[in-house]
Amino acid sequence: MQQQKVSDKILFQNATIVDPHQGKSYTADILIDDGKIRKVQKEIPKSGIKRVVDLKGKSVAPGFIDLHVHFREPGFEDEETIATGARAALAGGFTQVCCMPNTVPPIATQDSVRLIYKKAEDLLVRVYPIAAITKGREGKELTEMGELAEAGAVAFSDDGTPLQNALLMRYALEYSRVTGKPVINHAEDIDLRADGLMNEGIVSTQLGLTANPAAAEQLMVYRDVMLAKLTGARIHIPHVSTAAAVAIIRQAKADGVRVTAEATPHHFTLTDEYMRSFSAQGKVAPPLRTEEDRQAIIAGLKDGTIDAIATDHAPHTYETKETSLDLASSGLIGLESAFGLAMTQLVKAGHLSLLDLVTKLTTRPAAVLDLPLPPIKAGEAANLTIFDPEEWWVFSRKDIYSKSHNTPFLGAEFTGRIKSVFTQSTYIEI
């Protein structure tokens, strides 16, 4: 990864601009000066411009947004830091990410919200903290949501710990309206998921692994949607993994409930068949589901039921993954492989147009958490992700910038690759 500060002019020629704000793709040159877009038009004269980059065959989109990452700081700096996570984000074309509060201590006070901003202030990626719903993420007492929002929290979530108490969830949703920010609840019924290590189904029966039924997610998504309806608050459903949850969200949206949803690349790529390897790289919450579920997630992305693609980037050390399934940590890293997977599984497979995919990585997630996303037009800040939609590549360790390497996708073949990012007056070649 090479980065270069460009405080004067840079000209991108022959770019295919995939513009989610206008809902169209077109070819043009982009002239940037002092970090701002000056012109977007065909054949801008290059005389007098020191830095000219020909983007023939490449596409340009607004910088991607990831609504769901774990940067592990403070508390688990051996797995990831905000700085290393930000590098992984850039490698994946993401210029804005939202980090979850399952840190030690959790992001549950104004100080901890400010700490995240402080740690990220000199980085090229904007890192927005999601604050806890309950104090200590213990599911007992609400955090001071008003103050947390004032300090900059963009949403509220107890992350991996579902808020099981329906009454408290009702209060959390009601109270969140003070802030206007959505609540994100890890949607699994804690009792029903039991200690399931994988999806419950034919594969779990054959492997003898304790299993977590789709109904655990279905129940919690249904409850949360009902409570959002009851309270008029905003609910965001993270990492949708089941066909049943997609159906509930689709209906709720039709009924006018203020619900949004995200899906991860691993849930729209892998199924529980992966667990036949017994590899802990496939252990994740919610678990990898069936082919039917995978297809339903893709259909949900296609018809807009699922707003955004988010990675749930969850770094873990080698040691906590290279062990028996019961002891292994849950989760996988996702930032560096997200675009390759999405292009391969969704666009090349014929499910989404490139423009649709870009909206799921830009305008739609921006709307979910009210994040700024400058459009590609004169006068706006230059915040661009540049990719080659046709490049074939094999995902390998050298493509990983995260501090951790836990991914089931090493060796996977992708079509579509992030080439560079321009943000904060800096040109970063991956």
Add this chain to the structure above:
Amino acid sequence: MNLSIKHLYGLEGVPKEDIQAILSTAFSFREVLERPVKKVPTLQGVTVVNLFFEPSTRTRISFELAEKRLSADTVNFSASSSSLSKGESLKDTIQNIFAMKIDVVVMRHPVPGSVKLLSQFVDAVVINAGDGTHEHPTQALLDMMSLQEKVGDMEGMNVAIVGDIRHSRVALSNIHGLKTMGANVMVCGPPTFIPVGIESLGVKVTYQLEEALEFADAINVLRIQRERQGTGLIPSLREYRNLYGITRERLDRLSKPITVLHPGPMNRGVEIDSDIADGEHAIILHQVLNGVASRMAVLFLLAGAK
């Protein structure tokens, strides 16, 4: 005689020819066990480690005896999986042991798949002695050997497995082995003990013991772990016995012979009554002896080929 498999992780996918070879070899070793000197030099110089991460008496003794009868050098390692969670990883434990030049590992572990994972770290023959609720292939082999000995050809034989199918490695291995050998398999137990989608393995499912008994030429009665009571899976052991206990009264009602197997250890008076366990239907002690013979066969065929 060579097997197509190099390790014994489970019986899923093991071809019929391999199972037949193991069983016929096991019957030859059975004869050795009837001799005054019950030992052959077959595996002299071969080192076997019995790696048990979960308490076991019967299986461990059976394997150890099988190894000694074959003149292998044996080492035992027992550890609770909790000591692993305290810091030493499974991988470290295993690599340490294998740095000492081991040829064969017999492994039991509470977590499904651990035995297969282990084989990635070591260059040795791996035999699964039970991995959690996944498979226990040598138990199924000794069950099949006993069925072949006492009931006859398994092709077309009706076998019912009764009990906690969901939490049983014995059931899964038996299903795979018996189906491969051409038997018809029915599983029976309360619905909370039947795992989802078990029909996909080609077995019939019933919640009624009478139906299973009517169907079966042989029944394999699984142990009901006492700790299951109080988890909501079954209301009480008392009710379990009333609905699923193998009693004299139930067997007397049948108008055909039936053979009773039990992998042990038994909860007498729960899943099986004493007069059945000790009576004319049961072949439980044959199973125990056949356990040594079939483990000798597995060790010989896998380690001998190395």
